Amino acid sequence: xxxxxxxxxxxxxxxxxxxxxxxxxxxxxxxxxxxxxxxxxxxxxxxxxxxxxxxxxxxxxxxxxxxxxxxxxxxxxxxxxxxxxxxxxxxxxxxxxxxxxxxxxxxxxxxxxxxxxxxxxxxxxxxxxxxxxxxxxxxxxxxxxxxxxxxxxxxxxxxxxxxxxxxxxxxxxxxxxxxxxxxxxxxxxxxxxxxxxxxxxxxxxxxxxxxxxxxxxxxxxxxxxxxxxxxxxxxxxxxxxxxxxxxxxxxxxxxxxxxxxxxxxxxxxxxxxxxxxxxxxxxxxxxxxxxxxxxxxxxxxxxxxxxxxxxxxxxxxxxxxxxxxxxxxxxxxxxxxxxxxxxxxxxxxxxxxxxxxxxxxxxxxxxxxxxxxxxxxxxxxxxxxxxxxxxxxxxxxxxxxxxxxxxxxxxxxxxxxxxx
Amino acid sequence: xxxxxxxxxxxxxxxxxxxxxxxxxxxxxxxxxxxxxxxxxxxxxxxxxxxxxxxxxxxxxxxxxxxxxxxxxxxxxxxxxxxxxxxxxxxxxxxxxxxxxxxxxxxxxxxxxxxxxxxxxxxxxxxxxxxxxxxxxxxxxxxxxxxxxxxxxxxxxxxxxxxxxxxxxxxxxxxxxxxxxxxxxxxxxxxxxxxxxxxxxxxxxxxxxxxxxxxxxxxxxxxxxxxxxxxxxxxxxxxxxxxxxxxxxxxxxx
Numbered sequence: 001x002x003x004x005x006x007x008x009x010x011x012x013x014x015x016x017x018x019x020x021x022x023x024x025x026x027x028x029x030x031x032x033x034x035x036x037x038x039x040x041x042x043x044x045x046x047x048x049x050x051x052x053x054x055x056x057x058x059x060x061x062x063x064x065x066x067x068x069x070x071x072x073x074x075x076x077x078x079x080x081x082x083x084x085x086x087x088x089x090x091x092x093x094x095x096x097x098x099x100x101x102x103x104x105x106x107x108x109x110x111x112x113x114x115x116x117x118x119x120x121x122x123x124x125x126x127x128x129x130x131x132x133x134x135x136x137x138x139x140x141x142x143x144x145x146x147x148x149x150x151x152x153x154x155x156x157x158x159x160x161x162x163x164x165x166x167x168x169x170x171x172x173x174x175x176x177x178x179x180x181x182x183x184x185x186x187x188x189x190x191x192x193x194x195x196x197x198x199x200x201x202x203x204x205x206x207x208x209x210x211x212x213x214x215x216x217x218x219x220x221x222x223x224x225x226x227x228x229x230x231x232x233x234x235x236x237x238x239x240x241x242x243x244x245x246x247x248x249x250x251x252x253x254x255x256x257x258x259x260x261x262x263x264x265x266x267x268x269x270x271x272x273x274x275x276x277x278x279x280x281x282x283x284x285x286x287x288x289x290x291x292x293x294x295x296x297x298x299x300x301x302x303x304x305x306x307x308x309x310x311x312x313x314x315x316x317x318x319x320x321x322x323x324x325x326x327x328x329x330x331x332x333x334x335x336x337x338x339x340x341x342x343x344x345x346x347x348x349x350x351x352x353x354x355x356x357x358x359x360x361x362x363x364x365x366x367x368x369x370x371x372x373x374x375x376x377x378x379x380x381x382x383x384x385x386x387x388x389x390x391x392x393x394x395x396x397x398x399x400x401x402x403x404x405x406x407x408x409x410x411x412x413x414x415x416x417x418x419x420x
Numbered sequence: 421x422x423x424x425x426x427x428x429x430x431x432x433x434x435x436x437x438x439x440x441x442x443x444x445x446x447x448x449x450x451x452x453x454x455x456x457x458x459x460x461x462x463x464x465x466x467x468x469x470x471x472x473x474x475x476x477x478x479x480x481x482x483x484x485x486x487x488x489x490x491x492x493x494x495x496x497x498x499x500x501x502x503x504x505x506x507x508x509x510x511x512x513x514x515x516x517x518x519x520x521x522x523x524x525x526x527x528x529x530x531x532x533x534x535x536x537x538x539x540x541x542x543x544x545x546x547x548x549x550x551x552x553x554x555x556x557x558x559x560x561x562x563x564x565x566x567x568x569x570x571x572x573x574x575x576x577x578x579x580x581x582x583x584x585x586x587x588x589x590x591x592x593x594x595x596x597x598x599x600x601x602x603x604x605x606x607x608x609x610x611x612x613x614x615x616x617x618x619x620x621x622x623x624x625x626x627x628x629x630x631x632x633x634x635x636x637x638x639x640x641x642x643x644x645x646x647x648x649x650x651x652x653x654x655x656x657x658x659x660x661x662x663x664x665x666x667x668x669x670x671x672x673x674x
Contacts, residue, residue: 231480302517306580308475309511310530310587311503320529321519 039398043391049180049193050140051132052106052169054090056114058124065125074122079115086114087133090174091165101162107134107193132178137192137385142166143175146384157384183392187358188369188377192385195378197393199360203273203353203368204342204400210277210364211341215284216334220323222285223292223330228318247286254283255347263351271352271367279351280341288337295329296322328415332408339404343397345372371397426451426591426621427472432486434467434476441467443646445486449591449638454613454622456632456653459642460668465625468642469593472623473509474502490591507534510584514596516576518568518583523560526568526579527551530587546586553619554582555612574605581612585620592616594624598631610635629669633657641665 001009062085063077087106093099107113110133117131118124138157141147143166153160169175186196230236258279262268268275299322307317323330348354354373361368369377375393378386427449434442442464449455457465467476474495476482487494495505507530518526527547528537537543547564551557556578560571568579577597584592594613598606613622613635626632632639633653640650641662649662660666 300517302513302515303519304478305475305511305513306517306519306583307529308478309473309506309513310533310583311507312529312533313503316533320533325520 039391039394042388043393043395045144046183046388046392047180048177049182050135050143051176051178052090052135052139053130053132053174053176054086055128056086056117056131057128058118058126060126063125069125074119077115077118079118080111083110083114091168098161101159102165105136105139105162105165107136108191109134109194132176134182134193135175137383139166139175140193141384143177144388146388183389185360187360188356188374189358192381192383192389195386195389197371197374197389197396199357200369200371200374200393201396202361203276203357203373204370206273206361206364206368207276207280207348207370208338208342210274211280211284212334212338214278214281215288215337218281219285219288219292219334220330223289223296224318224323226289227293227296228322229314243286243289247290249283250346251283251344252346252350254279255350257282258347258351269365269367271355271357272365273353273361273368273370274364275351276348276353276370277364279347280344283344283347284337284341287340288334291333291336292326292330295326295333298329299325328412331415332412335404335408335411339401339408342400342404343372345370345376348373349376371400423453424451425449426490427623428489429468429471430487430489432468432471432484432488434464434471434485435483436479437481441645442471445647447640447647447650449621449623451621452617452619453638454617454624454636455638455640456636457623457625457640457642458627458629458632458668459648461627463642464645465642466595467645469511469595469623469625472591472593473506473511475511477502507587508589509591509593510587510589511593512577512580512584512595512597515600516573516580518571518576518579520567520569522565523551523568523571523579524564527582527586530583534587536587550582550586551579553585553616554578555608555615556582572605574601574608577601577605577609578612581609581616585616589620591621591623594622596625596627599627606631629657629671641668643668 063082065073065077084103087103087110088099091102093102113133114131135143138147139162142149142158147156147158149156149158149163158166166175182194183196184201185198186194187199189195226236226239230239258275262275262278263270268278303321303325304317307321308314312320348370353368353370354377355367355369356377357367357369359366371393375390375397378390378393425448427447429445429447432442432445433440445464445468447468457468459465470476471484471488472490472495476484484496488496490505490508494500519529521529524547527550528543531537531543531546537546548557548561551560556575559575560566560579568576571579577600581592581597598609601609610631613624616622624632624635636653638651639653639656641648641656641660641664643664649656649660649665656665657669660669
């Protein structure tokens, strides 16, 4: 081979490798784009809901109120019958079945929507106002175009009669889409139109908080001890191997640990974010210790020597100099560990956070779900209305992950500048 | 002026694991003098001075036999407090290693942890005096809150000297303090060492023969962990008794 040929070969090899790299990156981006497009196209519609505008006539006699109503009178109002009366006025029906079909187009919670609205605006007594009542999930899906209309009636969720009512509402401009507040404030529900991730978000928040409070101090102290104080011998090697192993243990094993020890031995309350948080902390601990040790190791030994040489004790040199310098790496490692914990599903399934919880938890001792669990629960539901909600929950979860990871990157860049 | 012995090492042997780094070192360091330690790389000079403030304690595998006496007291006696020893024996390292903090914080750290200063004013005074003694005050007095790492290499090394003298040590150990500096910065540090010796006892490790001649009164020559020859600097460089010393200082080996 001549010199020119060898040169040619080297050049083409370099070009080839460059293309391999570009192709791999394109593949990775393609997969991400696929995921994002699917989630976005399915999920964005969950952030709005369809409402039906109805006229509410808060007539004193219709509400069965005395001349001067007091609070007890207001609480005694039968809003169910009142709301049904108002709903039936929206479309002329001729028999009980038709009435039922009409009522079914509204959310099952119509009674409470009307009640909350009236109790918040009691000055509307004896007035007629128009009020947007949440539509049932089936009407919502129909309005969003997720139901085919041109198939036989028995295969449809919406009957021909309901379609007629729907067309009537559309002609009178009664159906509007509004921002779906329920999705962010409500707990889970069997009815897609009132189901939300409020409970799951708070559950996730409490779990991550418990996880942070437990895992960060323990991980930092463990890392500091192992890196700065522990003698280098077989035993510390053994500990190191174990930490690395624990970081790779499948998370469901930690779920079993939580089930076996936290629930069965210590009898902590089942399905709570406290137990979820402790279980996640066990899982996250080794995953935080490893980056903490790495960032401690990255602090130059000359800093330790400088501190010792002016007469700082070992502990002083570590607390005053080494740990603060390692903080950026430590913090970003912790945040990334927590982000992993946030997306973790398997261990929470085992400690019962998979239960159907309607109530939004008020503290870590209340039963609750978590975001990934909510995705899992809704992805199994039969109703069409949950499909978009599943994707929307994934979007919220991904949003939190992106925020946390960005904070980690930002913290690292911002604070690391200081000591160069 | 009568000469007083500040530090005396007797039959000092140092091991790193299986490997012996120092063999029976017997050396006396005089008070308020500059003692230079010369010798080829890896001959144990740094190991020796790191024994004087017990910096080798940090290394797990390092074992020390023999005695080092400071003011007649064995610093390796079991009841010696390492922290107060290091308060008395300051150290300046080969590479400038200021803390990544402000210039002020660099100097006040030592006095703070030892509780030398009672008030903020005392602390300010100590910082000013230390920086003045280290001939750095005029260059940094207007920017004490700037990071110490933003200074030039020579300034950083003088900052490290200021940090070392801020706790009023009796002895200052210098491990090749000028090896990372240019000739001008080196000249400044050498001048400084000359002034500092009126207050402190200084031991300096150096690879520069001319530096040893310029700054020191006494010189010890190390080779392969043994102290080959020790004497006044004048005698060592003009009239060494050992052939190896002769060869080393004339540049024939090492």
